[in-house]
Structures are given as structure tokens and as C-alpha cells.
Amino acid sequence: MxxxxxxxxxxxxxxxxxxxxxxxxxxxxxxxxxxxxxxxxxxxxxxxxxxxxxxxxxxxxxxxxxxxxxxxxxxxxxxxxxxxxxxxxxxxxxxxxxxxxDGKYKSEVINVSKKKLKPNPSRVARTKKEYAEAIKIYKSKTNKILWDEEFIYPLNSKITSNFGTKRVYNGMLKSYHSGTDFRAKNGTPIIASNSGIVKIAQNRFYSGNSIVIDHGFGVYSCYFHLSLMNYKVGDFIKKGEILGLSGSTGRVTGPHLHFSFRINGIQVDPLNAIEVLNSLKKQ
Missing domain, CATH: 2.60.40.10 (Immunoglobulins)
Structure with missing residues (x-):
């Protein structure tokens, strides 16, 4: 690092x-x-x-x-x-x-029928509700540092998809990869990157079983597509504790861990965020 x-x-x-x-x-x-x-x-x-x-x-x-x-x-x-x-x-x-x-993130160019880009009305209401609930949490702030030690990765495995990869559909930038994907077969233990309070423990349409931890001062780490969640909203979790098991819940093609960070409500590269956060302790 x-x-x-x-x-x-x-x-x-x-x-x-x-x-x-x-x-x-x-x-x-x-x-x-x-x-x-x-x-x-x-x-x-x-x-x-x-x-x-x-x-x-x-x-x-x-x-x-x-x-x-x-x-x-x-x-x-x-x-x-x-x-x-x-x-x-x-x-x-x-x-x-x-x-x-420019971070010079890689691009994935995808050409599909325009019909496939049209939203499915049956899921729009659910995804909008889940997004609004999450953004409200990410924009809130616990005004104290809830951790004492350095941040760590949620598991030790190969990174299969880096943060920031652009998804270009029919020549237009539609989205980007909002986290870092780690290889994890079904049932792999996932640990908390650092101590904090669980603010989301819920099955969501896109991210499946999701745990989000509030570390204080607007810092949130997120763990998506879990097959099992060991904590509920309001629980205090310590660094390194097993928050759940990896899986393939949500909108995915196979099992893995999607790991992401929000700081002051803004999505950022989680691996860079860990480097910066750990420098808080260095003289």
C-alpha cells in the first residue's frame, strides 16, 4: 500500500x-x-x-x-x-x-438494444426508495471518531474489478464501478474494515444483502452481495469481526464482495480512502 x-x-x-x-x-x-x-x-x-x-x-x-x-x-x-x-x-x-x-479509469464499452436500457417500472419505486434511504444515512454524520486502529481490507483475496471503471452504453457514459470487487466464493467470511456502528443491514435490489458501517465524521464502509449478515442496524462492530459471509445476492452474475466507501456523502475509491484515513494517525 x-x-x-x-x-x-x-x-x-x-x-x-x-x-x-x-x-x-x-x-x-x-x-x-x-x-x-x-x-x-x-x-x-x-x-x-x-x-x-x-x-x-x-x-x-x-x-x-x-x-x-x-x-x-x-x-x-x-x-x-x-x-x-x-x-x-x-x-x-x-x-x-x-x-x-483525470483518474484515467478504464472503460467498458457495451452496445445493446435501446429497449434494454429502458427502466423496468416494476422495480423503479423500490430502487428509488432504497437509494433515498441510503443517501440520507451517508449525508448524516456522527461527530466523533469511532475507531482507534488503522483500516484494513475486508478480506485477503484477488481484486477482480477495480473502482472507477466506466460503463459506456451505446457511446454514452451511464455509470461507473462504485467500489472494489474482491474474489470470494459463496460463504467466505467478510470482516469489518474498522470499528463503527451498523447503519444498514438490509436486502436491496442492486446490492443484495448489504452491511454499511458508520465509522464517524462522515466515513462509511459498505459490504454488498452477502449471503449472510451477522449484524443488525444499531449494533457496534469492532475492526476485524466477521460481519457476514460473501454471496451473490442482488443484481450480480456471480459471488464476490463489492466493497465501497462514502465520505461526507460522496462515493470515493475505497482503497485510496483507506490510505488517507490511516494517515490520520501518522505524525
């Missing part, structure tokens, strides 16, 4: 440092920003349409951290990230440059 490079961009002698994990970022990746300073409050950032609160990093003294997820569909361009905080009852502003570049 490659290391996240922390770039220090501002440093003052009065114990103030503002750092950013990278100032050139691929779409669907996550950026970590940190401020090390005493006696400040209400630390926030603004990027494009996102407004994100920093959180007190329990792993580092006098440090506030923020996770900035970049959408898969974010325009490739140069941006300005604005950071603000209160100090001595005065609002202070700082700015950083951030360039979003």
Missing part, C-alpha cells in the same frame, strides 16, 4: 501548521487537510459546493483534520480551498490551491 505524502504548505513560528495530503488529486480520491494550532475553534473548509467541518483529531495533539472527498464527476480544473477558523473572536481565512486531474 503506497504512502500518503503530506505536504506542509504554511508554517508560522507560533505553533501553527496547515498541511494538505496532496495538491494534485485524481477524481474520486480523498484529500486530508490538517491544522495544528492551539486555542482556535469553528474550523471549516469550503471547496466548490462542499462545506466541511474539521474535527478534533484524537490521535494528534492540538490538531484539527478534515476529509475532502472529490467526486468522480468533479470537473478537471484548478480550484481554491478556503479554510476558516475563529481565534480571539476573530475569523481567520487561509487559502490553498488544489488541482483535480
Amino acid at each position: 503506497k504512502k500518503i505524502l503530506i505536504i506542509q504548505v504554511i508554517l508560522f513560528c507560533n505553533l501553527f501548521a496547515l498541511t494538505i495530503s496532496q495538491n494534485v488529486v485524481k477524481n474520486a480520491n480523498t484529500v486530508l487537510l490538517e491544522i495544528q494550532k492551539e486555542n482556535i475553534s469553528n474550523v471549516k473548509l469550503t471547496f466548490h459546493t462542499q462545506n466541511i467541518d474539521f474535527f478534533k483529531n484524537k490521535f494528534k495533539k492540538n490538531t484539527y483534520s478534515a476529509l475532502l472527498p472529490i467526486s468522480y464527476y468533479q470537473k478537471k480544473d484548478n480550484y481554491r480551498v478556503i479554510i476558516s477558523y475563529l481565534e480571539n473572536n476573530k475569523k481567520v481565512f487561509k487559502g490553498l490551491n488544489l488541482k483535480v486531474v
Whole structure:
């Protein structure tokens, strides 16, 4: 797993440092920003349409951290990230440059009859309801870190489909692969990437039996197509515990684990997210 490079961009002698994990970022990746300073409050950032609160990093003294997820569909361009905080009852502003570049994800070109692209009315209501319920959860935030150790992969097996692969139907981008698929025959134990609270434990049309874990501060890990779920909504699960067994439930062609991440409501590359999250603990 490659290391996240922390770039220090501002440093003052009065114990103030503002750092950013990278100032050139691929779409669907996550950026970590940190401020090390005493006696400040209400630390926030603004990027494009996102407004994100920093959180007190329990792993580092006098440090506030923020996770900035970049959408898969974010325009490739140069941006300005604005950071603000209160100090001595005065609002202070700082700015950083951030360039979003193309992640160069692979494409799958599929040519099918237009009739096959037409939605089936019988399942539209169900999928819309399930999507709305999930998005409401992903956009909510538990305002504390629920984990103490580094994130891990949910199983040790071959990756069969990478995150971000474009699905181009009849020359038009219709979707992309929203997670990382791991090879897993039916009944393979799947473990929690880290500790948190189960927010979804439900059979859904596309993702089948699904477990979603809230790790705190807008971070969610997702485990889809399970044959068995060992936890219910509201349960606290610890890192490494078996949350269920792999399967082929939902809209799939065979058994595997679909593993994905949401940060502040935005779908991101889960393997990159794990690298960034684990850097929260590194000095």
C-alpha cells in the first residue's frame, strides 16, 4: 500500500501548521487537510459546493483534520480551498490551491438494444426508495471518531474489478464501478474494515444483502452481495469481526464482495480512502 505524502504548505513560528495530503488529486480520491494550532475553534473548509467541518483529531495533539472527498464527476480544473477558523473572536481565512486531474479509469464499452436500457417500472419505486434511504444515512454524520486502529481490507483475496471503471452504453457514459470487487466464493467470511456502528443491514435490489458501517465524521464502509449478515442496524462492530459471509445476492452474475466507501456523502475509491484515513494517525 503506497504512502500518503503530506505536504506542509504554511508554517508560522507560533505553533501553527496547515498541511494538505496532496495538491494534485485524481477524481474520486480523498484529500486530508490538517491544522495544528492551539486555542482556535469553528474550523471549516469550503471547496466548490462542499462545506466541511474539521474535527478534533484524537490521535494528534492540538490538531484539527478534515476529509475532502472529490467526486468522480468533479470537473478537471484548478480550484481554491478556503479554510476558516475563529481565534480571539476573530475569523481567520487561509487559502490553498488544489488541482483535480483525470483518474484515467478504464472503460467498458457495451452496445445493446435501446429497449434494454429502458427502466423496468416494476422495480423503479423500490430502487428509488432504497437509494433515498441510503443517501440520507451517508449525508448524516456522527461527530466523533469511532475507531482507534488503522483500516484494513475486508478480506485477503484477488481484486477482480477495480473502482472507477466506466460503463459506456451505446457511446454514452451511464455509470461507473462504485467500489472494489474482491474474489470470494459463496460463504467466505467478510470482516469489518474498522470499528463503527451498523447503519444498514438490509436486502436491496442492486446490492443484495448489504452491511454499511458508520465509522464517524462522515466515513462509511459498505459490504454488498452477502449471503449472510451477522449484524443488525444499531449494533457496534469492532475492526476485524466477521460481519457476514460473501454471496451473490442482488443484481450480480456471480459471488464476490463489492466493497465501497462514502465520505461526507460522496462515493470515493475505497482503497485510496483507506490510505488517507490511516494517515490520520501518522505524525
